Amino acid sequence: MYAQAVSTTAANTDPASHGVCRGPGLRAVNHVAAVSSLQTKAPGETLFSEGDETDCVFEVVRGMLRLYKLLPDGRRQITGFLSAGHLLGFAPEGVCIYTAEAITEVTLCRYKRTTFERLIDEVPGFAKRLLTAASHELRAAQDQMLLLGRKTATEKVASFLLLIAGQQGGDRVDVPMTRSDIADHLGLTVETVCRTITRLKQDRVIELLTPSRIKIVDRGQLEELAVGEGDTGF
Amino acid sequence: MYAQAVSTTAANTDPASHGVCRGPGLRAVNHVAAVSSLQTKAPGETLFSEGDETDCVFEVVRGMLRLYKLLPDGRRQITGFLSAGHLLGFAPEGVCIYTAEAITEVTLCRYKRTTFERLIDEVPGFAKRLLTAASHELRAAQDQMLLLGRKTATEKVASFLLLIAGQQGGDRVDVPMTRSDIADHLGLTVETVCRTITRLKQDRVIELLTPSRIKIVDRGQLEELAVGEGDTGF
DNA sequence: CGCAAACTTGATGTTGCTCAAGCTAGGTGG
DNA sequence: CCACCTAGCTTGAGCAACATCAAGTTTGCG
Numbered sequence: 001m002y003a004q005a006v007s008t009t010a011a012n013t014d015p016a017s018h019g020v021c022r023g024p025g026l027r028a029v030n031h032v033a034a035v036s037s038l039q040t041k042a043p044g045e046t047l048f049s050e051g052d053e054t055d056c057v058f059e060v061v062r063g064m065l066r067l068y069k070l071l072p073d074g075r076r077q078i079t080g081f082l083s084a085g086h087l088l089g090f091a092p093e094g095v096c097i098y099t100a101e102a103i104t105e106v107t108l109c110r111y112k113r114t115t116f117e118r119l120i121d122e123v124p125g126f127a128k129r130l131l132t133a134a135s136h137e138l139r140a141a142q143d144q145m146l147l148l149g150r151k152t153a154t155e156k157v158a159s160f161l162l163l164i165a166g167q168q169g170g171d172r173v174d175v176p177m178t179r180s181d182i183a184d185h186l187g188l189t190v191e192t193v194c195r196t197i198t199r200l201k202q203d204r205v206i207e208l209l210t211p212s213r214i215k216i217v218d219r220g221q222l223e224e225l226a227v228g229e230g231d232t233g234f
Numbered sequence: 235m236y237a238q239a240v241s242t243t244a245a246n247t248d249p250a251s252h253g254v255c256r257g258p259g260l261r262a263v264n265h266v267a268a269v270s271s272l273q274t275k276a277p278g279e280t281l282f283s284e285g286d287e288t289d290c291v292f293e294v295v296r297g298m299l300r301l302y303k304l305l306p307d308g309r310r311q312i313t314g315f316l317s318a319g320h321l322l323g324f325a326p327e328g329v330c331i332y333t334a335e336a337i338t339e340v341t342l343c344r345y346k347r348t349t350f351e352r353l354i355d356e357v358p359g360f361a362k363r364l365l366t367a368a369s370h371e372l373r374a375a376q377d378q379m380l381l382l383g384r385k386t387a388t389e390k391v392a393s394f395l396l397l398i399a400g401q402q403g404g405d406r407v408d409v410p411m412t413r414s415d416i417a418d419h420l421g422l423t424v425e426t427v428c429r430t431i432t433r434l435k436q437d438r439v440i441e442l443l444t445p446s447r448i449k450i451v452d453r454g455q456l457e458e459l460a461v462g463e464g465d466t467g468f
Numbered sequence: 469c470g471c472a473a474a475c476t477t478g479a480t481g482t483t484g485c486t487c488a489a490g491c492t493a494g495g496t497g498g
Numbered sequence: 499c500c501a502c503c504t505a506g507c508t509t510g511a512g513c514a515a516c517a518t519c520a521a522g523t524t525t526g527c528g
Contacts, residue, residue: 069380071462077380092366097373120362127361128354132326134368139331141375146303146311148382149421153484179507187383192484194508211493211507228305387516413475423517428476445475445525 036109047088047100047108054096055113057089063106064176067098068184078185080140081177083167087133089113104176148187151228156186157196158225161206161214171216172209179211200225270343281322281334281342288330289347291323297340298410301332302418312419314374315411317401321367323347338410382421385462390420391430392459395440395448405450406443413445434459 038061041047048054050069065082079098082088090113091097120127147159160182165173175182183193197214200206205222207215216222272295275281282288284303299316313332316322324347325331354361381393394416399407409416417427431448434440439456441449450456 069376071380071384073462075384075462077383079376079379089369091373092369098376117362120365127365128351131354131361131364131368134365134372135323135326137372138368138375139325141372141379142303142313142332144379145313145375145382146305148379149311149418150305150309178505184383189485190507191486191509195484198508228307228309412473424475425477425518426516429516432476 036111039108039110041102041106041108043102043104045102047102047106048096049099050096052096053094054090055094057087057111057113057116058100059109059111060084060086060088061107061109063102063104065100065106066103066177066181066185067100069098076184077187078181079144081164081181081185087130089116103181153186153188153192153196154199154225155228156188157182157193157200158205158222159227160186161200161216162219162222162226165216171219173214173216175212175214270345273342273344275336275340275342277336277338279336281336281340282330283333284330286330287328288324289328291321291345291347291350292334293343293345294318294320294322295341295343297336297338299334299340300337300411300415300419301334303332310418311421312415313378315398315415315419321364323350337415387420387422387426387430388433388459389462390422391416391427391434392439392456393461394420395434395450396453396456396460399450405453407448407450409446409448 036059041063047058047065060082062084065086065088066078067080067082067088068076068078070076081103082100088100094113120130147156151159161173164175165171168174177185179190179193182188183190186193188196197206197208200222201208203221205216205218205225207217209215270293275297281292281299294316296318299320299322300312301314301316301322302310302312304310315337316334322334328347354364381390385393395407398409399405402408411419413424413427416422417424420427422430431440431442434456435442437455439450439452439459441451443449
């Protein structure tokens, strides 16, 4: 019940942040560690699928997940990438509304939903924490809607790179997800993502150290491109 | 703080629902009416703008609002339409992350954020209510991401019509928003929305009683079209 | 009844998709 | 250790869906 995918720490004032947080996770909260259990998933493994009935809430302790929804013909929309500190729960009806899969090796902390609900009542400030986290998720979702509905391919890719760079705090960005994952998150095709990255590289805005390791060369330019102020040939 | 746009009642099991609820609003909750004040907005009036600093939380009592975000060049994404029973608050940082405007005449109930926070601590079950509501909003946001990122124009329009029809519970749907609003919600242009509606009309899936009053003639067909199973000429 | 905003329709244009083909890298087994 | 093998990445050519630009038409209100 409750939040479907929320971060578990309050502080994150970075406007570009997609719901990420790097403080201590829920497990660090009083009373919580005692009622949880740890588990691990290998890359590609499914945590649960859209439509599954479950009664668990998970917290990501380490690694990265993708959450996605599918259309009947297989079109996929990745609604978010979750890293350490994020919670993923379930619809109030107890039916999962998205599939969750490990991208990297992932360590998770699992709670029974009933236990989780009890914590809300018993642990002071816990509910507020969750509400704040949910609020951040909602904002991230709205940013993503603006991206999906109104941004061009270049703007989408630039926004995405800045977002994950912001999470990692540096100009060398590690990209654990595939181009296909990125495409399905941005509402593009793999080919368009590739071509766009190539153009950014050619324009000396970024460098590709390896396909999954990107260096941001001109952050200012990238930021302009992300909101459509980049009329320098794009 | 807390939820940015949440409905205030728990029950809504309709999977197509975009966070709407028709139970009693927050104002009906114990203790709450006493600390709130009512106000009214005319169609087109702005409640607050993206970037504004505020310390209020609103509940929609009557009428409909649009929430949107803008890009620097004016491109607009409407992240949601809010009707009676919905809450709209603010980013935890106290800065609005979207603009809220009245579509119809709107009656609102306003709370100080500090008051609102106190209620979370003092009123039993209030926090859980808000969390459930936030969870529904998050689900609606994820559905919208799937729509924006992966659906075709026809699928988008069909999904939208079913969504507002679901909120109104009948086959005659009142569409208070303009075509331009619909376009900016679905990530399309006005012209594409018009043409798509025209085609649905020609195919006897819907009828246009007036431009803002639509009758669903073949709901089954519309539902198939909404998820991409409509290979009947579309 | 007139006016302005909203809606509709048509002709043309462009972005990003599709289909097709190579390329690269990292992991595995001989 | 190296060479193969496969998943993922990249690039190209052509195309289609939707956008843009440009008129008209309807609607509802003053």
